[in-house]
Amino acid sequence: MTARSIPRLLLIGDRFSEAGRAEALCGAARAGVPWIQLRDHSLSNTEFERAALDVADRIRKISEDILISVNSRIGVVTLLGARNHRSIGIHLGWRGPSPKQARSMIPEGTLIGVSVHSLEQLTGDETDYYIWSPVFPTSSKPGAAVTGTTELGEASKNPKHIPVIALGGIIPENAADCFKFGARGIAVLSGIMEAADPESRTMAYLEAIKNITHHLSNSV
Numbered sequence: 001m002t003a004r005s006i007p008r009l010l011l012i013g014d015r016f017s018e019a020g021r022a023e024a025l026c027g028a029a030r031a032g033v034p035w036i037q038l039r040d041h042s043l044s045n046t047e048f049e050r051a052a053l054d055v056a057d058r059i060r061k062i063s064e065d066i067l068i069s070v071n072s073r074i075g076v077v078t079l080l081g082a083r084n085h086r087s088i089g090i091h092l093g094w095r096g097p098s099p100k101q102a103r104s105m106i107p108e109g110t111l112i113g114v115s116v117h118s119l120e121q122l123t124g125d126e127t128d129y130y131i132w133s134p135v136f137p138t139s140s141k142p143g144a145a146v147t148g149t150t151e152l153g154e155a156s157k158n159p160k161h162i163p164v165i166a167l168g169g170i171i172p173e174n175a176a177d178c179f180k181f182g183a184r185g186i187a188v189l190s191g192i193m194e195a196a197d198p199e200s201r202t203m204a205y206l207e208a209i210k211n212i213t214h215h216l217s218n219s220v
C-alpha cells in the first residue's frame with residue numbers, strides 16, 4: 001500500500017469486544033468506512049485473539065475491502081493473514097516493538113503505523129504512517145495538552161514524507177482543518193463509537209472528507 005492509497009478515514013474500535021461496540025463497527029462498515037483498528041487494552045492475548053477474529057469475520061462479510069488493523073498484537077495479525085484476510089495492518093505504540101522488529105514477524109505487505117505525540121518522535125523507521133494526537137481537545141483523554149493544527153502541519157512535512165493521520169477531537173465540522181494542514185487522513189474514536197447512530201455518523205465524516213479533498217484537489 002502506497003502513501004497515496006492509505007485510507008482517509010480510520011475508525012479506532014476501542015473496547016471493540018464489549019456489548020454493542022462490535023455492532024457499531026459493523027454499522028460503520030455498512031456506511032463505507034474504509035479502515036478499522038481493533039483495540040482493547042483490557043483483554044488477555046487469548047481473549048483479544050478470539051474477539052478480533054470474530055469481529056474481523058463479521059466486518060469481512062460486509063466488505064472485503066476494509067483495511068483491518070490490530071493494535072499491538074502481532075500474533076493476531078499473523079492469524080488474520082493465515083486466514084486469508086486481505087488488507088491487514090498493525091498499529092504500534094511509541095513504547096512497543098519498533099516497526100523494524102514488527103516487520104520481520106508479520107505477513108508481507110502488512111501496513112505498519114506508529115502513534116506519535118511530538119515532532120521528536122518522527123523517526124520514520126520503516127513506518128508506513130503516523131497517528132498524530134491529540135489535535136483538538138478530546139473526551140477520551142480529558143485535560144491532555146493538544147498540539148493544534150500548526151504542529152500537525154509541521155508533522156505532516158516530516159523529512160521522509162510519511163503520511164500523517166490526525167487524531168483527537170475531530171468532528172465532521174473541523175475535519176477540513178486537518179486536511180488543510182497536510183494530514184493524509186483523520187482517525188476517529190468516540191465520534192463514531194459513542195454516537196447514537198454510528199452508521200449515519202460515519203456517513204457524515206465521509207461526506208466531510210469528500211468535500212474537503214475535492215476542494216483541495218481543485219485548488220492545486
